[in-house]
Amino acid sequence: MPRLPHPAPEALRREPLPLRGRTALVTGASRRAGIGHAVARRLAAYGASVYLHHHVPHDAAMPWGADRPEDVAASVREALGDPDAEVLSGPGDLSDPDTPAELIATAASALGGRLDILIANHALSGSDGTLDEIDAAMLDAHWAVDTRSVLLLVQAHARLRPPGPGGRVVLMTSGQDIASGMPGEIAYALQKGALASITRSLSTTLAGQGITVNTVNPGPVDTDYLTGEAYEAVAACFLAGRWGMPDDPARLIAWLATEEAGWITGEVINSEGGFRR
Structure with missing residues (x-):
């Protein structure tokens, strides 16, 4: 194989809207204080058309409460770097095994029939405990939302997107394999660890379709x-x-969606600001 030359000087100049013309689905983007919302703002500011997934009943049951989906979408629109970019949103209970494929199809249709970028940011909060406290129901609940739905989203994304460059999948983990782990959240740590472990296999599987797969550990946010x-x-x-x-973490995730990160795949990347447990 011939050795590739250095990029031409004009190719080194940063594109102000590096995701112009790309489409993205961000799951778990239901709170303005959340990572999903921050990621969506970055993607939109980079020029992508974005579909926000939300599951209001989950957040409404948590101490922090839920935001109105229209308020979250409006906040993302404030960050638009491209007047032609779109911000759409819709619900989905990802504990239902049929929802991931339906969500991918809905998002792609709403964004013009194509989905380039999948950011699987959602997770189940609560319903967890120590090794002595967990039970089968807790394990099953976290498996369904934190892991099974993510794999089904990736599967549906790969089936729908035509082969070609620019495909991106970013998963989220939680540093459960660093230092002392997460002994108080065994079910959550188990399922997030599964995503970190499957990253390399997914990247190998999808490389031929032009889709990179990486996982980000955002650390305490x-x-x-x-x-x-x-x-x-x-x-x-x-x-x-x-x-x-x-x-x-949103800055890292948005960069992974750009062409600058096209050579990075199969990696679990920590974004923890030097956090010392």
Whole structure:
């Protein structure tokens, strides 16, 4: 194989809208304080047309509560870097095994019949515990949402998208294999660990279709779920003395969606700001 030359000088100049013409689905983008919302804002600012998935009943049952989907979409539109980019949204209960394929089809149809980028950001909160506390129902609930639905989303995305460059899949994990792990959230840690483990296999499977697959561990991110002394104790574990903000992992995830990251696949990437457990 001939050795490729260096890029031409004009190819080194950064495109101000590197995702212009691309389409993206971001799951779990239902709260303005969340990572999904931050990722969607970055993708939109880079020129992508974006479909936001939400499951309001999940957040409404949590201490932090739910945002109105129209408010989340409106916030993403504020970040648009391309006046032609679209921001659409729709619901989906990903614990239902039929929902992932339906969501992919719905998002692709809404975005003009094509889906280039899949950001699987959703996860189940709560319904978990220590090794002594977990039961079969907890394990099954986290398996259904945190892992099974993600694999079915990737499957449906791969089946729908025509082969060609520019396909992107980004999964989310939680650093469950670093330091002491997550002994208080065994079901969640188990299923997120499965996503990290399957990343390389998925990247090999989808390479021939022009789809890269990477997984991001965002580390502790301030999404309004912790306050008080516990919040300050976590902040002190970061080299910068502050929590990660939603836009911190969002910048990495959005970059992985661009052509600049086209040579990166099969990786589990930590974005933790030097967090020391």
